[in-house]
Amino acid sequence: MKILIIGAGMAGLSAARLLTQNGHEVTLLDKGRGVGGRMSTRKIELAKADHGAQYFSVKSPEFRLFIDELMAANVISEWQVPQRENIRYIGTTGMNTIPKHLAAPLTVCLNEKAIRIHPQSVETESGNQYDYDVLISTAPIPQAVELFQRSGTTLADADQRVFDSIEYDPCIAVLATLKTPTTIEGGGLLLENQPVAWIADNFQKGISSVPSVTLHASANYSQAHFEGNLQEVGKDLLASVRDWIAPESIEQVQVHRWRYSLARQRYPHSFYKLQHAPIYLAGDAFGIGNVEGAFLSGLEVGKALTNLFN
Ligand SMILES: Cc1cc2nc3c(=O)[nH]c(=O)nc-3n(C[C@H](O)[C@H](O)[C@H](O)COP(=O)(O)OP(=O)(O)OC[C@H]3O[C@@H](n4cnc5c(N)ncnc54)[C@H](O)[C@@H]3O)c2cc1C
Numbered sequence: 001m002k003i004l005i006i007g008a009g010m011a012g013l014s015a016a017r018l019l020t021q022n023g024h025e026v027t028l029l030d031k032g033r034g035v036g037g038r039m040s041t042r043k044i045e046l047a048k049a050d051h052g053a054q055y056f057s058v059k060s061p062e063f064r065l066f067i068d069e070l071m072a073a074n075v076i077s078e079w080q081v082p083q084r085e086n087i088r089y090i091g092t093t094g095m096n097t098i099p100k101h102l103a104a105p106l107t108v109c110l111n112e113k114a115i116r117i118h119p120q121s122v123e124t125e126s127g128n129q130y131d132y133d134v135l136i137s138t139a140p141i142p143q144a145v146e147l148f149q150r151s152g153t154t155l156a157d158a159d160q161r162v163f164d165s166i167e168y169d170p171c172i173a174v175l176a177t178l179k180t181p182t183t184i185e186g187g188g189l190l191l192e193n194q195p196v197a198w199i200a201d202n203f204q205k206g207i208s209s210v211p212s213v214t215l216h217a218s219a220n221y222s223q224a225h226f227e228g229n230l231q232e233v234g235k236d237l238l239a240s241v242r243d244w245i246a247p248e249s250i251e252q253v254q255v256h257r258w259r260y261s262l263a264r265q266r267y268p269h270s271f272y273k274l275q276h277a278p279i280y281l282a283g284d285a286f287g288i289g290n291v292e293g294a295f296l297s298g299l300e301v302g303k304a305l306t307n308l309f310n
């Protein structure tokens with residue numbers, strides 16, 4: 001079976017891995033320059049900073065198996081995040097180490113943005129055409145819906161109801177290199193009722209050889225300032241955490257908008273199939289959310305297709 005997957009984030013990669021192992025011909029398309037989607041790590045000269053997901057936890061036995069594999073391969077390590085009771089996990093050299101590990105044996109086409117879905121193929125912005133028997137989209141749902149609408153894909157009322165039930169929080173992220181590491185104990189700090197909800201010291205976290213921080217604005221702040229001037233927003237956010245990050249220590253600053261960061265309202269099942277087409281939707285908007293939910297969503301759609309076609 002020819003299976004085409006839009007999105008090489010955690011969900012797309014975990015689906016692709018299982019389906020490839022089960023003998024299907026699987027191709028992943030991603031519009032990004034690298035794999036991982038929201039599991040992103042950026043370089044700013046010598047510094048590194050986790051940009052999207054910061055760490056993850058484990059609830060299910062299936063994800064635990066995957067964690068054991070990653071630990072054995074030295075892809076992840078444990079992190080005792082201050083203010084969190086249970087151990088969390090991080091990529092040993094940044095969060096994108098994990099999707100890179102998953103993608104290594106798979107067929108991934110990068111810089112390939114799907115712009116139109118046809119009944120048996122997908123057209124990309126670069127003019128390429130990829131055939132499929134079954135299509136899985138793991139793009140955030142509003143982006144998938146836009147693609148369906150542009151393609152004239154028939155959507156049933158039931159499909160629309162599922163899409164309408166899903167909501168994401170936005171997040172404004174600030175990455176900054178510093179002259180000296182912060183004094184944040186343990187390298188991470190969760191804040192409540194403030195413009196900044198989270199600060200990570202990537203040097204203390206062990207992923208950056210020189211001092212750098214990641215700030216995530218709260219959902220409320222991000223919503224209110226999403227369309228604002230990014231440089232001003234970045235200054236405002238950094239000023240609000242001057243107790244932990246001395247202004248004179250700040251060197252380079254990058255500010256980024258994540259329109260879809262966390263899937264706040266999710267569809268309760270692990271994936272969804274369109275009523276009138278062999279098109280499946282998966283990702284963190286299905287099931288338990290976050291990194292673990294995205295991985296499990298991909299795994300479950302992979303299992304369902306294996307049961308159907310093997
Ligand atoms: C700022 C932030 C902080 C977070 N913090 C945490 C955390 O600490 N812990 C945690 O567990 N989770 C966290 N998350 C959430 C976690 O990162 C996501 O739940 C998870 O990575 C989602 O994986 P996914 O595969 O469902 O989607 P994505 O990672 O978004 O993958 C979808 C992929 O589809 C691609 N795509 C979209 N449209 C197209 C198209 N038309 N053509 C081709 N490719 C396309 C995108 O480029 C992307 O790579 C955070 C997310 C953000 C943004």
